[in-house]
Amino acid sequence: MTKVHDLYAAGGQSPWVDDLKRSYLSPGGLDRLLELGVRGLTSNPTILAKSIEAGHDYDDQFAELVAAGKSVDDTYWELVLQDANGALKLFRPLFDESDGSDGFVSVEVSPTLAHDTAGTIAAARNLAERVAQPNLLVKIPATREGIPAIEEMIAEGRSINVTLIFSLERYGDVIEAYQRGLERFLASGGDLSTVASVASFFVSRVDTEIDRRLEAIALADPPSPRAQAALQLRGKAAIAQARLAYALFRERFGTDRFAALAASGARLQRPLWASTSTKNPSYPDLYYVEALIGPDTVDTMPPQTLEAFADHGVVARTVELDLDRARATISGLAEVGVDLAEVTEQLEVEGVASFAKSFEELIESLGQKAAALGAGR
Numbered sequence: 001m002t003k004v005h006d007l008y009a010a011g012g013q014s015p016w017v018d019d020l021k022r023s024y025l026s027p028g029g030l031d032r033l034l035e036l037g038v039r040g041l042t043s044n045p046t047i048l049a050k051s052i053e054a055g056h057d058y059d060d061q062f063a064e065l066v067a068a069g070k071s072v073d074d075t076y077w078e079l080v081l082q083d084a085n086g087a088l089k090l091f092r093p094l095f096d097e098s099d100g101s102d103g104f105v106s107v108e109v110s111p112t113l114a115h116d117t118a119g120t121i122a123a124a125r126n127l128a129e130r131v132a133q134p135n136l137l138v139k140i141p142a143t144r145e146g147i148p149a150i151e152e153m154i155a156e157g158r159s160i161n162v163t164l165i166f167s168l169e170r171y172g173d174v175i176e177a178y179q180r181g182l183e184r185f186l187a188s189g190g191d192l193s194t195v196a197s198v199a200s201f202f203v204s205r206v207d208t209e210i211d212r213r214l215e216a217i218a219l220a221d222p223p224s225p226r227a228q229a230a231l232q233l234r235g236k237a238a239i240a241q242a243r244l245a246y247a248l249f250r251e252r253f254g255t256d257r258f259a260a261l262a263a264s265g266a267r268l269q270r271p272l273w274a275s276t277s278t279k280n281p282s283y284p285d286l287y288y289v290e291a292l293i294g295p296d297t298v299d300t301m302p303p304q305t306l307e308a309f310a311d312h313g314v315v316a317r318t319v320e321l322d323l324d325r326a327r328a329t330i331s332g333l334a335e336v337g338v339d340l341a342e343v344t345e346q347l348e349v350e351g352v353a354s355f356a357k358s359f360e361e362l363i364e365s366l367g368q369k370a371a372a373l374g375a376g377r
Contacts (some may be wrong), residue, residue: 004037012295033260108139193265294319
């Protein structure tokens with residue numbers, strides 16, 4: 001047993017790894033992470049791009065696909081789905097042992113569809129049907145256009161990882177889409193126990209942007225009380241907002257409405273803490289992980305953060321602590337002039353753009369590589 005195991009056994013939180021690469025399918029890859037206590041896997045277009053472009057793990061399959069006349073786009077998905085299917089197989093025993101609570105692998109639809117509801121629905125449906133494994137979570141971003149797609153997929157009985165949630169308001173929309181989708185699926189005769197979902201609430205990126213704004217406020221008028229108040233708020237917004245998100249989760253899933261769905265087999269849509277590795281080197285390496293431990297949550301961490309937690313992490317139920325202070329932190333941001341709604345909107349735009357850029361650059365790179373192979377280079 002490791003401290004990563006303790007996160008689940010004592011803290012009620014499922015630790016997942018935020019990484020997917022071909023080497024994980026070899027002995028000593030995901031097997032080692034499973035032994036460490038990892039209970040699921042997520043990825044995103046940036047991670048996938050780095051994995052495919054790094055080294056030569058994908059070269060043989062890529063060359064075979066190009067020789068078979070596959071398009072660059074089809075080739076990309078063949079590469080990704082071979083990784084995903086391999087990971088799904090390795091996590092399937094855990095999925096079965098946990099009665100479908102863990103053992104999931106998440107694969108994201110093309111990020112270029114983030115503002116295309118119909119396109120997202122079609123892509124998510126295609127991905128779910130193409131893989132057809134019960135422990136697959138199709139990732140859909142929580143953009144305004146993504147919310148109806150999330151509801152539609154849940155209504156069809158698909159299991160969904162809702163990603164790129166940055167604000168409490170949008171998180172509320174995600175919960176509503178999930179519950180409406182469940183109600184529609186139940187009305188159509190569906191078995192609610194077959195539907196799983198997590199809501200990926202991003203954490204450290206919030207502090208990165210808010211700290212930048214707080215420091216700019218302080219720099220503009222160093223001796224003022226406002227400047228001092230701004231500096232005191234650094235590193236506090238992300239944890240405060242995530243804890244309020246957990247309170248909203250408990251509130252919205254504690255209603256008679258959801259109790260009726262649960263009686264028909266519905267599962268909680270667990271909050272998943274994403275982006276919990278520390279971006280600011282002045283903060284402790286487990287700053288966000290240790291502050292957001294609690295029942296019915298997931299934390300997806302990069303391998304180095306999991307290793308750090310196994311080495312010196314502290315397991316304690318923290319996600320419900322200091323809610324009054326969390327509310328005061330959010331109020332304090334407004335008082336010093338930080339518009340949280342503006343920040344979270346910016347982060348969503350940047351998140352979508354970053355994933356889309358990674359995807360497009362990878363497709364371009366694969367196209368150039370295919371052309372080189374075709375020319376015999």
